[in-house]
Amino acid sequence: MEYKRLYIAYGSNINLEQMANRCPNSKVVGKEMLKGYELEFRGVATIVPKENAEVPVLIWEIDGRDEHSLDKYEGFPNYYRKELFEIDVNGEKKECMAYLMNSGHISPPMSYYYNVIKQGYEANGMDTSYLRAALERSVYGQHSDEFQEELEEDDLQMKF
DSSP: OOEEEEEEOOOOOGOOOHHHHTTTTTEEEEEEEEEEEEEEEEEEEEEEEEEEEEEEEEEEEEEHHHHHHHHHHHTTTEEEEEEEEEEEETTTTEEEEEEEEESSBBOOOOOHHHHHHHHHHHTOOOHHHHHHHHHHHHHHHSSSSSHHHHHHHHHHHHOO
């Protein structure tokens, strides 16, 4: 029997084109909200536990070759580790794997990388406000809510 696994994407692997190239056997099985986690940029995306937070995620079905390709891309096990999550997938509880960063500090992503993720969000009809909030936190830090409200997307693009 062929090996299949559910994989949670929250960063650049939400991008359909990128995943088609990297993991040709993968297919989208749904989009969900992962509760209790927040998207964070440490140059690249990761998710971190945070009470009362949530992250839009895309659930992929991958096979062993796809997972091997993702392991290489994610720098597993040194840069990213794998964690298992119980998540509702189309109304059914399923075990899914996600890559989480092992260490690092909050820092803004490169604009190209951010846009790859943004294209993925848009193509999958996901709410980009979560992505934008993570970007703002990476640029301005956690405690600048008043300032962030005045911020326009264009201002943000010029900072990185």
